[in-house]
Amino acid sequence: ETGVTQTPRHLVMGMTNKKSLKCEQHLGHNAMYWYKQSAKKPLELMFVYNFKEQTENNSVPSRFSPECPNSSHLFLHLHTLQPEDSALYLCASSPTGTGDQPQHFGDGTRLSIL
Amino acid sequence: QKEVEQNSGPLSVPEGAIASLNCTYSDRGSQSFFWYRQYSGKSPELIMFIYSNGDKEDGRFTAQLNKASQYVSLLIRDSQPSDSATYLCAVKLEGGANNLFFGTGTRLTVIP
Numbered sequence: 001e002t003g004v005t006q007t008p009r010h011l012v013m014g015m016t017n018k019k020s021l022k023c024e025q026h027l028g029h030n031a032m033y034w035y036k037q038s039a040k041k042p043l044e045l046m047f048v049y050n051f052k053e054q055t056e057n058n059s060v061p062s063r064f065s066p067e068c069p070n071s072s073h074l075f076l077h078l079h080t081l082q083p084e085d086s087a088l089y090l091c092a093s094s095p096t097g098t099g100d101q102p103q104h105f106g107d108g109t110r111l112s113i114l
Numbered sequence: 115q116k117e118v119e120q121n122s123g124p125l126s127v128p129e130g131a132i133a134s135l136n137c138t139y140s141d142r143g144s145q146s147f148f149w150y151r152q153y154s155g156k157s158p159e160l161i162m163f164i165y166s167n168g169d170k171e172d173g174r175f176t177a178q179l180n181k182a183s184q185y186v187s188l189l190i191r192d193s194q195p196s197d198s199a200t201y202l203c204a205v206k207l208e209g210g211a212n213n214l215f216f217g218t219g220t221r222l223t224v225i226p
Contacts, residue, residue, distance in 0.1 A: 004157075042118070043158075043202070043216040090157060099206045099214045100146035100165075105157040 003027045004106035006091050012112045013081065021076040021109045023091030029104075031097030032074040034066060037088040037108070049074060050097030078111075086113045117141065118205050120217035128225050133190040135220050137203030140184070146206035147179055147186045152219065153199045161201070162188065193224040 004025045013019050025032060034046040048056035049068040063085075065077040074091055088110050092103040119138050127133045135149075146165055150158035164170045164177040164186065176189040186205070190197055200219040207215055 040218065042218045043204075045214065102148060102160045102163050103214070104160065105150075107157045 004091055004093055004104050006089075006106035006109050008109060009107065010110045010112075012114065013078070014114050015081055015083075017081075018077070018079040020078065021089055021091075021111075023074040023076075023106055025072055025074075025091075025093040025104070025106075027093055027104060029093040029095050030071050031094045032068060032071070033092040033094075033103060034074065034076050035090040035092065035105075037090055043090070047076075048097050055097055081111075081113045083113050086111055117207060117215040118203055118217040120201075120203050120220045122218055123221040124223055125220055126223045126225055127193050129193060129195060131193050131224075133193045133197065133222055133224070135188040135190075135201050135203075135222065136185060137187065137205075137217055138185045139203075139205045139207070139215075141205070141207040142181070142184060143208035144181075144184075144205050145208070146214075147177070148204040148214075149175075149177060149186075149188045150202040150204060151197075151199045152202055158202055190222075193222075195224045195226050198223050 007022045031050045036044045046060045047066045052068050063080050067075040088108045090108045091106040094101045094103045117140050148163045149161040151161050152158045162177045164179045170177045174191045178187045200221050202219045203217040
């Protein structure tokens with residue numbers, strides 16, 4: 001039990017599909033993050049939410065759309081993805097979104113685009 | 115130049131030995147440094163964090179920070195086969211609220 005739960009664990013979708021990834025944290029944190037992890041590449045920060053407000057969008061294509069209804073839940077809506085989007089998508093949380101506090105990760109969603 | 119660099123390895127050490135993992139970073143103004151362990155198919159798990167120059171010890175793990183030389187290292191004493199994993203270095207760089215950058219990780223194998 002990591003305190004950060006992601007669903008689904010695995011997702012296979014076609015390029016024209018629409019799907020959503022879900023993340024829930026039970027740690028009482030106020031900041032949540034989406035990361036992309038591809039083979040042989042460092043973790044890439046995608047989005048940051050601090051107290052439900054988006055504070056970072058690291059030039060992520062619009063086919064990825066985040067949603068943060070409250071401090072405990074974070075979604076990543078996917079549509080018209082490309083094969084290069086196949087990766088492990090990790091959600092994380094931390095007490096605040098200042099970047100200088102440890103982040104706690106979920107187990108990730110392994111996404112495969114056909 | 116990459117913001118955070120690690121030797122990708124693999125690094126192999128015999129059981130009981132000291133494993134030394136190194137990380138260099140580009141931004142001299144960086145203040146916060148983290149080490150994560152990631153088992154294959156699993157999420158990154160925080161091992162240690164360090165903010166001040168010098169050593170910080172936690173059990174078999176010691177983080178060493180040298181801001182003048184811009185490197186941070188992780189020592190694992192009495193290495194165990196269960197320590198075999200990829201170790202990720204993360205650094206909060208200056209110039210933004212959430213500029214946390216990760217290295218590509220070093221793959222460690224502890225040989226029984």
